[in-house]
Amino acid sequence: MTNVPIAALADPTRRRLFDRLRRRPYAVGELARALGVSQPAVSQHLAVLRRARLVRSRADGARRLYQPDPAGIAALREYVDRMWDDVLTAYAQSFEEPSA
Amino acid sequence: MTAAHTRSFTPIVKQVTIRATPEEAFRRFTSELASWWPLRSHSVGQAEAETVVMEGRVGGRIVEYIRGGQEAVWGTITAWDPPRRVAFTWHPGRAPETAQDVELVFTAAGARTSVRLTHRGFERLGALGKKARRGYPIGWSYVLGLYTRRRGPFMLLMGGLTALILAFRRDTRSEATA
Secondary structure: OOOOHHHHHHOHHHHHHHHHHOOOOEEHHHHHHHHOOOHHHHHHHHHHHHHOOOEEEEEEOOEEEEEEOOHHHHHHHHHHHHHHHHHHHHHHHOOOOOOO | OHHHHHHHHOOEEEEEEEOOOHHHHHHHHOOOHHHOOOOOOOOOOHHHEEEEEEOOOOOOEEEEEEOOOEEEEEEEEEEEEOOOEEEEEEOOOOOHHHOEEEEEEEEEEOOEEEEEEEEEOHHHHHHHHHHHHOOOOOOHHHHHHHHHOOOOHHHHHHHHHHHHHHHHHHHHHHHHHO
């Protein structure tokens, strides 16, 4: 279950970072200043979020801007979908066992 | 992107046919919830979850009891019509303000029962995000803060889902007005 996208938001710094990005696109340097975190640390967190498809980047002149990636939400809705699959499977199976 | 978002906010609908009467099916999902719900993987307390109880009446709660005396309310019953229908709000590990709606409808199908589950209200989270932006005290931190106390993946996922819906709702809106 930990390889699902949202697990990337388990880290408090990444949540703060993501919170910023939902307001407007940010460059790495701006994010580092806004959060009081070093630039390499911010880059590392952004890499995790990008791998989870929660954040995407685009070039803006010489710099790169980061923003939420809409691909992530589809994956999350899929998670809820799978959760109900798991739950309803357990529910249906409870009728197959005589002792249930 | 708009099409993808529209899909993201549509209700989730599931259907399963079980070997039981509607009465048995209804009872199993409600008063016997703890006998089959996968608590280890789908609960707030995870390994420490002891049981879950659905209080069978409108206004009753779905409560998970966690070792050490903690309780986690997953939702509140909004419709109680045995053996045909039960509906409840759904906010496990989240602020009640972020609740979505789940409905189960039980229909006899010969000797079996067809059970249809509908999970809706994703778009309401978007409206909540709008409120938060206007300065209501229901912000991102508040929503997320509730699940940071416990680190179970179920809670992370549910809380994170809320957060992301808020985020992408915002994203859509700002692109629409750009």
